[in-house]
Amino acid sequence: xxxxxxxxxxxxxxxxxxxxxxxxERKLLWLSAWMIHNANHIRPNRDGLKVGGHQASCASCxxxxxxxxxxxxxxxDRVAVKPHAGPVFHAANYLFGRQSREQMEGLRQFGxxxxxxxxxxxxxxxxxxxxxxxxxxxxxxFASLIADYVRLHGLGRPDIAPGRHIAIAGDAExxxxxxxxxxxxxxxxxxxNVWWIIDYNRQSxxxxxxxxxxxxxxxxxxDMGWNVVTIKYGRLLEAAFLRPGGEExxxxxxxxxxSLYSALTFQGGAAWRAALxxxxxxxxxxRAILDPMSDDELSAxxxxxxxxxxxxxxxxxxxxxxxxxxxTCFIAxxxxxxxxxxxxxxxxxxGLMTREQMEIFRDKMHIRxxxxxxxxxxxxxxxxxxxxxxxxxxxxxxxxxxxxxxVAAEVAIPEALPQPKVAGRKVSTQAGFGxxxxxxxxxxxxxxxxxSRIVTMSPDVTVSTNLGPWVNRRGVFDxxxxxxxxxxxxxxxxQRWGMTxxxxxxxxxxxxxxxxxxxxxxxxxxxxHGTRLLPVGTVYDPFVNRGLDALIYACYQDARxxxxxxxxxxxxxxxxxxxxxxxTPLIGMAADRLASYEPSHVxxxxxxxxxxxxxxxxxxxxxxxxxLSTRQLEQPQRRLDPAAVIAGGHWVVEPQPGARxxxxxxxPVAPEALAxxxxxxxxxxxxxxxxxxxxxxxxxxxxxxGRARRGGERLxxxxxxxLLTSLAPGAALVTILxxxxxxxxxxxxxxxxxxxxxGPDRFxxxxxxxxxxxxxxxxxxxxxxxxxxxxxx
Ligand SMILES: Cc1ncc(C[n+]2csc(CCOP(=O)(O)OP(=O)(O)O)c2C)c(N)n1
Ligand SMILES: [Mg+2]
Numbered sequence: 001x002x003x004x005x006x007x008x009x010x011x012x013x014x015x016x017x018x019x020x021x022x023x024x025e026r027k028l029l030w031l032s033a034w035m036i037h038n039a040n041h042i043r044p045n046r047d048g049l050k051v052g053g054h055q056a057s058c059a060s061c062x063x064x065x066x067x068x069x070x071x072x073x074x075x076x077d078r079v080a081v082k083p084h085a086g087p088v089f090h091a092a093n094y095l096f097g098r099q100s101r102e103q104m105e106g107l108r109q110f111g112x113x114x115x116x117x118x119x120x121x122x123x124x125x126x127x128x129x130x131x132x133x134x135x136x137x138x139x140x141x142f143a144s145l146i147a148d149y150v151r152l153h154g155l156g157r158p159d160i161a162p163g164r165h166i167a168i169a170g171d172a173e174x175x176x177x178x179x180x181x182x183x184x185x186x187x188x189x190x191x192x193n194v195w196w197i198i199d200y201n202r203q204s205x206x207x208x209x210x211x212x213x214x215x216x217x218x219x220x221x222x223d224m225g226w227n228v229v230t231i232k233y234g235r236l237l238e239a240a241f242l243r244p245g246g247e248e249x250x251x252x253x254x255x256x257x258x259s260l261y262s263a264l265t266f267q268g269g270a271a272w273r274a275a276l277x278x279x280x281x282x283x284x285x286x287r288a289i290l291d292p293m294s295d296d297e298l299s300a301x302x303x304x305x306x307x308x309x310x311x312x313x314x315x316x317x318x319x320x321x322x323x324x325x326x327x328t329c330f331i332a333x334x335x336x337x338x339x340x341x342x343x344x345x346x347x348x349x350x351g352l353m354t355r356e357q358m359e360i361f362r363d364k365m366h367i368r369x370x371x372x373x374x375x376x377x378x379x380x381x382x383x384x385x386x387x388x389x390x391x392x393x394x395x396x397x398x399x400x401x402x403x404x405x406x407v408a409a410e411v412a413i414p415e416a417l418p419q420p421k422v423a424g425r426k427v428s429t430q431a432g433f434g435x436x437x438x439x440x441x442x443x444x445x446x447x448x449x450x451x452s453r454i455v456t457m458s459p460d461v462t463v464s465t466n467l468g469p470w471v472n473r474r475g476v477f478d479x480x481x482x483x484x485x486x487x488x489x490x491x492x493x494x495q496r497w498g499m500t501x502x503x504x505x506x507x508x509x510x511x512x513x514x515x516x517x518x519x520x521x522x523x524x525x526x527x528x529h530g531t532r533l534l535p536v537g538t539v540y541d542p543f544v545n546r547g548l549d550a551l552i553y554a555c556y557q558d559a560r561x562x563x564x565x566x567x568x569x570x571x572x573x574x575x576x577x578x579x580x581x582x583x584t585p586l587i588g589m590a591a592d593r594l595a596s597y598e599p600s601h602v603x604x605x606x607x608x609x610x611x612x613x614x615x616x617x618x619x620x621x622x623x624x625x626x627x628l629s630t631r632q633l634e635q636p637q638r639r640l641d642p643a644a645v646i647a648g649g650h651w652v653v654e655p656q657p658g659a660r661x662x663x664x665x666x667x668p669v670a671p672e673a674l675a676x677x678x679x680x681x682x683x684x685x686x687x688x689x690x691x692x693x694x695x696x697x698x699x700x701x702x703x704x705x706g707r708a709r710r711g712g713e714r715l716x717x718x719x720x721x722x723l724l725t726s727l728a729p730g731a732a733l734v735t736i737l738x739x740x741x742x743x744x745x746x747x748x749x750x751x752x753x754x755x756x757x758x759g760p761d762r763f764x765x766x767x768x769x770x771x772x773x774x775x776x777x778x779x780x781x782x783x784x785x786x787x788x789x790x791x792x793x
Contacts, residue, residue: 012389020389021310023379024095025066029339030365031091031104032058034372037358039107051108053115056337056348057084060201060307061168064332065092067313068166068197070390072321075399076163078143078528080128080136082170082199083116093125094375096396101373119527119557124405127528128557134176135517135553137196140165141186141327142514142521144194145506147529148479149455149522152501155531159400166195172204174217178550181511187224188509190479192325195317199307201336202258205349211258214331221329231316231332234309236301245285252280253302265303265335265344269295272302303343307332406530411453413613414446419606426632429668430566432602433628434466436609437536441473450534450613455522457506458538459515463495465538465566467505472496475503512547515539516554523559523616523623534613535561541568541627542581555593555623560616562609566628568598569738569760570776571668576766582759585666585739588625589696596696598627598737599645600670602635604693607642629668629738631769647719648698653677655688658728661791664690664744666737669778673736676783684791690723692735695743698723702750724751732756732790736783756786 012020036053045051065085069092073079081089090113093099099113103122106112114121116131128143130136144165150156173179186194202209221228233241233250241250253261264271273290280286290298306312313332320328337343340361342351353361362369366378376383390396400406420427420435443451455477456467478499486493497507508514515537522535544551544565554561570580588596595615599605605626612624636652644650655662661684665673670691677689692698701718708716724747727733734756735744741757748755760776773779 012392017389018311020381020386021066021070021314023381023386024070025062025310026365027095027375027379028066028088028091029059029062030367030378031094031373032062032085032087033340033353033358033361034367035087035091035104035107035113037353038105038372039109040352041355041358043105043109052350053087053108053352054084054350055340055353056342056351057082057170058088059338059340059343060334060336061085061199062088062338063308063310063313064168064197064199064334065089067310067317068168069096069395070393071314072317073166073395074161074163075395075397075404076161077395078127078140078163078165080130080140080167081117082168082173083130083133083136084170085168085199086113086115086117086130089117089126090122095390096393098125104373119405124403124527127404129553131556132549132553133170133173134178135513135550137167137169137173138178138182138513139517139521139553140167140196141182141191141194142518143524143528144191145186145189145518146521146525146533148192149477149506150525150529150531150533152477152479153452155453155529155533157400157406157530160530162193164193164195166197169196169198170204171198171200171202171209171214174198175204178513178517180220181514182517183220183224183226185508185511185514186327189506190225191327192479194327195320195330196328197330197332199334200331201334203262203336203346203349208259208262208346218329218331225327227320227323227326227328229316229320229328229330231306231312231330233306233333234304234312236304236309240289240301243285243289245280245283245287245289248280248283248286249276249289252276259346262335262344262346265299266342269293269297269299272298303335303338305333305335307334308338400530405527408526408530408532410617411450411532411534411613412446413450413610413617415610417606417610418447420602422602422635423637424635426634427602428630428632429599429602429605429626429628430466430630431632432605433564433566433609433626434469436606437467438469438473441470443473452504453532454534454536455504455506456536456538457508457515457518457522459508459512459543460510461538461540462505462507465540465564467538468495471505474505475500476505476507477501477503512539512543513550514547516547516550519561519563519623520550520554520557520559523554523561524557526560532617534616536564537561538564538566540579541565541584542579544581544584544587548587551594552591555591558593559623560621561623562612562616563594563623563625564628565625567630568627569629569667570763570765570772570778571629571631571738571769573767573769573772576772577764580760580763582740582761582763584627585695585737585743588627589699589743591625593622594625595622595694596625596627597694598667598739599693600665600667600691601633603638603640604645604691607640607645608693611642611646627667627739631668633668633670644719645693646697647701648694648696649690649692649720649723651688651723652691653687653689655726656686657726659686659688659726659731660684660728661732661734661787662688662690662727663783663787664692664733664735664747666692666695666735666744667739669736669738669773672773672778672780672783675780676787679780679784680787683787688727692737692744695737695747699746720747720750724753727751727753730754732787734758734783734786734790736778738778754790756790758782758786
């Protein structure tokens with residue numbers, strides 16, 4: 001698998017091939033800079049807002065991307081490109097004929113190429129979206145784990161060879177803590193075939209990064225079992241180092257602070273000469289190197305860093321390729337803005353070339369006005385030769401006839417999932433979930449196929465979120481078989497944790513970002529591997545916040561999975577403190593591509609769990625979130641309308657037409673609502689009792705109906721409108737949930753009814769449930785007070 005790639009097609013000599021790679025470099029530098037220039041200075045600007053773009057960030061990784069895309073990558077490799085190099089990536093695809101000129105011209109425009117590579121918006125050529133720095137890098141490690149999982153479970157497509165997962169990272173991405181969480185987790189799972197290529201331009205957004213930082217970082221990588229390859233110097237410098245005085249020159253560069261190096265780069269040849277002569281002018285060897293050079297030549301020598309020397313980059317990538325599957329970090333020294341007028345300037349991150357600078361650059365690139373987008377313009381190659389070269393590039397081969405974004409057959413989900421026998425028992429939704437998953441884990445009958453596709457994961461809360469019985473049935477995944485020592489020693493334990501490549505649970509350390517990155521990677525199994533996984537992740541509800549950016553990132557890529565967060569709210573009363581969650585229902589409402597639910601009872605949960613496994617496979621479906629609780633509730637015996645539960649709410653007691661009041665509850669506060677309702681009915685016999693399973697779905701449906709009506713569909717309506725019609729126009733709606741009451745407050749706007757929303761807007765107090773519900777206004781008295789206030793108007 002890792003054998004070096006044959007270098008050439010017969011007709012192209014090695015030398016010519018390298019020349020053509022240099023031509024491609026020029027082209028990518030030009031096109032990326034021009035795309036951004038066009039968007040900012042040529043295209044009409046309708047709103048006066050800065051369009052932006054990052055010419056300097058693009059310039060620093062031109063050679064790295066050229067080496068990868070035009071020489072080293074194979075179609076089966078999957079890549080995360082650093083966000084600010086989006087235009088370079090688009091330009092590379094343009095040369096391959098996989099990106100249109102129209103999209104390039106429309107960079108950062110509605111419908112045009114996105115500012116940062118986006119799976120959903122830019123289409124199938126993008127393997128991983130990037131934007132929130134650090135996450136695109138880290139997901140490659142988890143994606144590699146999932147690739148192994150798919151392969152070891154025999155689910156991979158036989159026509160696709162195993163590939164490598166590669167990130168091209170900005171050096172400042174390594175400031176993000178999620179990188180180190182991912183490294184540690186990757187080490188535990190013995191992740192293979194991951195490359196992180198760091199564009200080490202020693203600049204972030206604000207400034208030049210501290211010296212010696214990378215010495216530390218290099219050590220960290222090695223400690224985590226990575227190979228580290230430093231690509232520091234290009235061949236010009238290496239040749240100079242071999243001459244008399246060369247060692248002195250090398251030492252001077254090695255000792256040069258990052259900020260000085262950047263400043264000298266910006267200033268150019270004369271400044272280099274002055275600085276070098278001040279320190280090394282008495283060394284005859286050094287003088288013999290420097291003196292014959294023009295300022296431009298000297299500048300070219302001093303900026304000949306490894307990451308700009310395509311032959312060096314290719315050589316190092318190939319060597320790592322041949323060395324095997326060890327995860328490898330390449331530290332490629334570069335200059336931010338290389339080849340552009342603001343090269344090395346510390347403020348260049350968002351710098352844009354002026355019109356005048358662009359004219360000079362255009363001349364330098366031999367581009368005639370009006371020919372800016374021509375692929376051949378300014379190149380020293382015929383169309384036939386360039387085409388021949390591009391056709392010979394390994395990455396030019398199509399991964400599959402359908403392209404890079406794969407499709408997978410749907411896994412059949414039985415009409416109804418087995419429901420635990422709960423009648424007469426007090427059961428929590430969390431325990432109900434655990435029981436149902438354990439039953440699915442038996443894999444009997446029509447559950448067999450579905451069970452084989454479920455992969456669970458949890459950041460050290462597997463047992464405490466009730467995944468234990470499922471794991472006992474299906475085992476823990478590991479690339480290597482590892483025995484359960486406790487079991488072998490016949491020590492009693494409820495958990496059987498033997499690890500095998502067939503296991504279906506991936507155990508993670510406590511790092512919620514890792515959970516969401518892994519869910520994201522597993523949730524992309526269909527487009528990346530052409531097979532379906534049904535990923536399920538469990539986490540404590542408050543700690544969704546801890547991984548929130550990675551959760552949003554997974555949804556942004558349209559990854560499909562089920563998130564189960566439990567326990568939640570202030571209902572885990574004595575546990576108290578920061579384990580209580582208040583804001584999560586609002587997160588569920590505001591998250592795009594994530595359908596969020598909170599059932600009260602196990603019969604609702606059974607409907608929603610089934611729905612989740614189905615919905616995550618639908619073309620216009622999404623990921624699903626179930627917020628659960630450990631509070632044990634009496635389970636009703638009733639017949640539910642699944643469509644209503646899925647749409648977000650159902651009447652437990654229908655209100656009489658024109659009712660003045662209704663009570664609505666969500667989640668584990670159902671008993672308080674039921675008790676209050678019994679008393680309320682003495683006052684208002686027509687009152688209704690509404691079970692809310694998803695303010696998120698109700699709200700989404702309501703927004704959609706409003707948009708449809710404004711768009712001319714006058715009869716468009718939605719579930720929440722239908723639910724609330726039977727109440728009087730000015731009726732009162734007292735709502736209650738164990739979460740921020742704003743999640744329900746909007747219900748009054750649906751039909752102009754008056755909402756009194758109850759729910760904690762503070763948290764952190766320990767106590768038993770009675771005290772806590774009283775303190776936060778969730779007990780029956782509080783509900784009745786709210787009803788009285790509401791009835792009084
Ligand atoms: C999580 C996150 N925080 C902040 C930003 C804003 N931001 C964009 S780029 C950048 C610095 C990037 O520096 P580096 O990774 O070194 O990239 P390069 O120098 O190649 O442009 C920052 C802070 C972001 N995109 N994501
Ligand atoms: Mg940088």
